[in-house]
Amino acid sequence: MLADWGAKPMPNMSLNKVKIPEQDPNIRNKNFLEVALGYAEDMAKEEAQRCLQCKNKPCVAGCPVNVQIPEFIQLVAEGRFEEAYDKVRETNSLPAICGRVCPQESQCENLCVRAKKGESVGIGRLERFVADWYLANRESKVEKVGKLNRKVAVVGSGPAGLTCAGDLAKLGYDVTIFEAFHVPGGVLMYGIPEFRLPKALVQREIESVKQLGVEIKTNMVIGKVLSLDELIEEGYEAIFIGSGAGLPSFMGIPGENLNGVYSANEFLTRINLMKAYKFPECDTPVKIGRNVAIVGGGNVAMDAARSALRLGAEKVYIIYRRSEKEMPARLEEVHHAKEEGIIFKLLTNPTRILGTEDGWVKGIECVEMELGEPDASGRRKPVIKQGSEHVADVETVVIAIGQSPNPLISSTTPGLETQKWGGIIVNEETGSTSKEGVYAGGDAVTGAATVILAMGAGKKAAKAIDEYLKNSQ
Amino acid sequence: MFRIVRKQVLNPAVKLMEIEAPYVAKKAAPGQFIILRTDENGERIPLTIADYNREKGTVTIIFQEVGKTTKVLGEMKEGDYLLDFVGPLGVASHLDGYRKVAVIGGGLGTAIAYPQAKKLHELGAEVHSIVGFRNQELIILEKEMQQVSNKLIVATDDGSNGNKGFVTDMLKKLIEEGNQYDLVIAIGPLIMMKVVSNLTKQYGIKTLVSMNPVMIDGTGMCGGCRVSVGGKTKFACVDGPDFDGHEVDFDEAMRRQMMYKSEEKRSQEEHACRLGGQTNA
Numbered sequence: 001m002l003a004d005w006g007a008k009p010m011p012n013m014s015l016n017k018v019k020i021p022e023q024d025p026n027i028r029n030k031n032f033l034e035v036a037l038g039y040a041e042d043m044a045k046e047e048a049q050r051c052l053q054c055k056n057k058p059c060v061a062g063c064p065v066n067v068q069i070p071e072f073i074q075l076v077a078e079g080r081f082e083e084a085y086d087k088v089r090e091t092n093s094l095p096a097i098c099g100r101v102c103p104q105e106s107q108c109e110n111l112c113v114r115a116k117k118g119e120s121v122g123i124g125r126l127e128r129f130v131a132d133w134y135l136a137n138r139e140s141k142v143e144k145v146g147k148l149n150r151k152v153a154v155v156g157s158g159p160a161g162l163t164c165a166g167d168l169a170k171l172g173y174d175v176t177i178f179e180a181f182h183v184p185g186g187v188l189m190y191g192i193p194e195f196r197l198p199k200a201l202v203q204r205e206i207e208s209v210k211q212l213g214v215e216i217k218t219n220m221v222i223g224k225v226l227s228l229d230e231l232i233e234e235g236y237e238a239i240f241i242g243s244g245a246g247l248p249s250f251m252g253i254p255g256e257n258l259n260g261v262y263s264a265n266e267f268l269t270r271i272n273l274m275k276a277y278k279f280p281e282c283d284t285p286v287k288i289g290r291n292v293a294i295v296g297g298g299n300v301a302m303d304a305a306r307s308a309l310r311l312g313a314e315k316v317y318i319i320y321r322r323s324e325k326e327m328p329a330r331l332e333e334v335h336h337a338k339e340e341g342i343i344f345k346l347l348t349n350p351t352r353i354l355g356t357e358d359g360w361v362k363g364i365e366c367v368e369m370e371l372g373e374p375d376a377s378g379r380r381k382p383v384i385k386q387g388s389e390h391v392a393d394v395e396t397v398v399i400a401i402g403q404s405p406n407p408l409i410s411s412t413t414p415g416l417e418t419q420k421w422g423g424i425i426v427n428e429e430t431g432s433t434s435k436e437g438v439y440a441g442g443d444a445v446t447g448a449a450t451v452i453l454a455m456g457a458g459k460k461a462a463k464a465i466d467e468y469l470k471n472s473q
Numbered sequence: 474m475f476r477i478v479r480k481q482v483l484n485p486a487v488k489l490m491e492i493e494a495p496y497v498a499k500k501a502a503p504g505q506f507i508i509l510r511t512d513e514n515g516e517r518i519p520l521t522i523a524d525y526n527r528e529k530g531t532v533t534i535i536f537q538e539v540g541k542t543t544k545v546l547g548e549m550k551e552g553d554y555l556l557d558f559v560g561p562l563g564v565a566s567h568l569d570g571y572r573k574v575a576v577i578g579g580g581l582g583t584a585i586a587y588p589q590a591k592k593l594h595e596l597g598a599e600v601h602s603i604v605g606f607r608n609q610e611l612i613i614l615e616k617e618m619q620q621v622s623n624k625l626i627v628a629t630d631d632g633s634n635g636n637k638g639f640v641t642d643m644l645k646k647l648i649e650e651g652n653q654y655d656l657v658i659a660i661g662p663l664i665m666m667k668v669v670s671n672l673t674k675q676y677g678i679k680t681l682v683s684m685n686p687v688m689i690d691g692t693g694m695c696g697g698c699r700v701s702v703g704g705k706t707k708f709a710c711v712d713g714p715d716f717d718g719h720e721v722d723f724d725e726a727m728r729r730q731m732m733y734k735s736e737e738k739r740s741q742e743e744h745a746c747r748l749g750g751q752t753n754a
Contacts, residue, residue: 180692182510182517182557219559221692225496246694250706257699257706257725259732266695274516274689280743283516283541284689285736359728406693408711 012049015118020125029309029340032194032277036100041079044129048077050114051121058111059123064456065098065163066091069108069123076126085134088127093166094159094205094455096135097188099128100197102452103330135201140208148172150469153236155222155409158186159451160242160442162209163458164465169212171466176236178220181273186244187443188451190273191265193303195310199272223408228416228438237472238437238465241424242458245443246406250399251295255353260287260361264300264400271307289395291315293364295350296400297327300448302334304398305342316342317392321349321369326379347371347382351389353397363391403448413438423447431461432468439465475509475558478531480551483613487537487581488547489523495530497560503588504566504683504715507532508691510557511545518542519688521585521714522561532560535584535613541740562691563714566658566681571598575647575654576622577640577669578604579661583614585683586660587621594621601647601654602626605640605661609633641668654678659718663727670718680718684709686729701725 021037022028028035039047051073059069068087075084088095104110104124112120150173154165157179165175183189188202210216220226228239248263250256267286270276274284292308294301297320308316318337320327323346327334338344347369354363368388371380405422417425417434424433424440431439441457443449479491497507506521518540524533538547549555566589574593578586583604593600602622606612607630619625626647628638644657657680659669666682673680686709688698693711700709701722707713 180559181690182559219557220496221559221562224562224692225500225560246690246692248694248696250696257701257729259729263696266689266697269689269695275514278514279736280740282514283740285733285740287732287736359725359731408692 011052012046014050017050017119017122017125018043018047020122025336025339025341028195029306032310034198035195035336038132039125039129041081041133044076044126044133045079047122048073048126051077052113054113058113059108059121062107062109062111064107064452065459067098067108067127072130073121073123073126076130081130081133082138084130085138088130091459092127092455093163093209095127096131096201096205097159097197098452098455099124099126099131101192101450103450105331107452135204140204140211142211143170143213145170145172145213147174150174151176151236152465152469153178153231153239154242155239156180156186156242156244156442156444157184157206157216158188158242158244158442158454160244160444160454160458161186161240162206163455164240164242164439164441164462165214165458166209166212167459167462168465169209169214171462173466173469175214177214177216178222178226179216179218180221182218183273184216184218186242190269191300191303193268193272193307194277195306196303221408223412228409228413228435232437237469238439240431240458240461240465241409241433241438241440241444242442242454243406243409243444245403245448247404247422248399249402249404251350251401253350253352255355255361256399258353258355258361259359260289260395261353261397261399264294264296264304264398265403267304267398268300268307271311277307277311286311287396288313289361291317291392291394292396292398293317293319293350293392293394294398294400295319296402297322297329298400298402298448299329299333300403301398301400302329302337302342304400306337306340308396308398309340309342313396317345317394318342319345319348319350319364319366321347321382322379323347323371345392349382349384350397354391361395361397363393364397365389365391403443405444405447409444421447429460430464431457432464437468474554474556477549477551477553477555478529480549483535484611486611487535487584487613489533489535489584490546490549491526491531491533492555492558493530494532494558494560497532497558498525498527498530501525501532501561502565503568503592505561505563506685506691506714507534507558507560508562508688509534509546509555509559511542511549512556515545515556516542517557517689517691519562519685519691519710521683521685522588523584524588524591532558535581537581540737541744544741544744559691563710564712566592566715568592568596568598571596571656573599573652573654574601574656574658575644575652576600576602577644577657577659577661577665578602578618579640579659579665580606580611581613582661582665582683583618586658587614587617589658589660590618591621599623601652603628603640603643603647605629605638605643605665607631639668640665641672644669645672648676648678656681657718658682663723663730666718666721667723670721670723674719681715682718682721683714684716684721684726685714686726687732699729
């Protein structure tokens with residue numbers, strides 16, 4: 001016992017996380033390079049020593065993919081970075097991505113004992129550190145697993161699909177991912193901007209999933225080129241649908257079809273996937289007015305706003321109908337957006353987009369709102385303040401009020417039940433759908449949510465698919 | 474990668490390519506389209522499927538060199554590979570159950586009208602085709618259209634082929650001669666489809682047009698291809714590309730088509746510069 005006491009170093013009792021170096025706001029708002037630069041080795045060790053190594057591990061309960069948090073942090077503290085990476089990767093196929101885009105503040109870090117007094121341990125930053133350390137210092141290795149010679153198809157190569165595919169491959173299944181776009185990654189490629197999640201890094205993570213033996217077929221729009229039933233005919237014994245929330249919502253207000261109005265999906269896809277920020281070196285353009293209005297208050301709205309600023313807009317407004325407290329975006333994203341100079345027009349709602357005679361956006365008419373009684377979502381419902389109409393001069397409007405699941409698959413799959421709004425209906429524990437052997441998870445089920453929830457769903461489904469196939473031998 | 478198995482120059486600005494894409498060929502139907510990318514920095518452009526051969530596993534596209542991507546594509550040779558080729562996208566045209574149909578093709582639109590005429594012909598409909606071009610030199614697919622049409626009228630704006638006039642005038646004449654069409658299909662420039670739709674509305678003849686707006690993914694994800702149809706916003710990629718010509722807001726569609734005109738020009742100039750550089754080197 002005494003020896004144990006002696007072996008355990010005193011934790012670092014600093015109330016604050018070790019600061020993570022970031023690009024200066026006034027420099028980064030003009031480039032697409034990553035905002036946060038990540039910990040150096042000594043910073044990571046110092047932060048890792050803030051972990052109390054709690055026996056009951058409250059943090060792990062907050063992680064949708066069950067990362068063994070105290071264990072990997074202990075290894076970081078000891079400078080055993082490769083082992084720390086292996087520990088994370090036991091349960092998480094995409095650590096470099098999760099370390100960057102997970103809302104840790106409402107998951108693992110929210111349950112951290114250190115957060116009761118001061119800041120939680122920087123779990124996300126440490127996860128990012130070990131993943132980056134590994135990518136920089138080690139070659140990803142082919143991971144050999146015994147083959148079962150049983151085929152599983154995964155539709156969509158976003159976070160849900162990649163996780164499900166990775167987990168099944170580790171169990172020995174022959175997994176093929178079908179991706180509609182020309183590159184794999186889904187929302188990680190088309191949605192989240194370069195400055196938050198570098199695309200080269202996403203491709204490295206996907207490469208490590210491929211090293212498990214997963215095959216990825218791009219340019220395959222399932223529902224069009226092949227139906228689910230045809231996949232089954234081709235010998236796939238189970239299918240996981242992780243096709244995301246690809247259908248953009250518009251507001252239904254006058255002027256939405258004027259030139260210069262984008263869905264957030266289109267705006268971000270042009271910039272991220274098609275690299276419009278490199279036009280004309282890359283062929284796909286994007287139109288950025290002098291002033292740009294983004295409608296919505298989620299992470300997607302923040303991403304669109306910060307991208308517009310980087311592409312040279314003078315003023316970028318976030319127009320959101322509730323107050324800052326109700327904003328669904330992560331605190332960190334709102335904070336970064338403010339630092340960079342985004343102007344927040346809160347309790348404001350657009351009523352009409354105004355256009356020039358030849359059909360280009362010239363302004364957005366809004367009304368002011370005040371908060372009334374809580375609605376079904378528990379958030380106070382905004383109501384219009386009389387006589388508050390006003391117009392902001394903008395040339396570009398991006399509608400970022402949400403996305404719903406794409407109906408391409410459900411509309412071509414008899415027997416696959418969906419909610420009225422398009423979400424595929426599943427058993428929450430297993431991800432199984434109304435069609436035998438077909439599972440689903442991620443935004444295709446929940447509507448637009450987070451990367452990590454999609455990964456959690458992919459993980460659950462992989463386990464359920466394994467059980468299903470074992471029983472149907 | 475998708476191999477170009479055949480390339481044919483149809484007129485100075487229009488080329489045909491047969492692309493090896495077995496999965497697409499297996500499912501392709503008239504009215505549907507594909508999206509392709511020539512190279513890593515390339516944009517995704519939609520092109521309507523002009524023909525397909527399920528046995529050979531090939532899909533035929535016909536394109537006019539109007540922008541940078543179509544120019545780059547036009548410079549590619551037989552045996553070269555396209556980086557990406559995805560489809561078939563969009564809803565196939567509903568062509569069943571018609572007795573007598575007028576198929577109108579304007580310029581390059583003829584390439585898209587052809588598979589529809591062919592399908593209607595196969596289904597046993599009487600097909601009257603009217604195709605129009607600016608001048609005789611630009612006429613494409615005359616022989617092919619002939620084979621699938623009970624009547625074919627080829628018109629030129631300048632009369633250089635001996636039949637001067639617009640396709641609308643020809644259609645009007647046929648209708649007034651007593652031809653009773655239960656469907657008109659009009660494919661070509663937006664202005665042509667608008668004028669044809671206005672004409673057929675007067676006669677109460679159902680009219681289908683094929684929209685080809687700006688789009689990225691072609692699966693309903695970006696919404697860039699918004700078209701107002703009967704006062705409602707539709708996505709051409711998943712709800713179309715065929716729509717009721719009497720319901721489409723063509724004026725809005727024409728304005729939306731101008732969205733990237735200045736960027737297209739810049740892209741082409743840069744491309745021309747680079748080519749110039751190569752020749753000098």
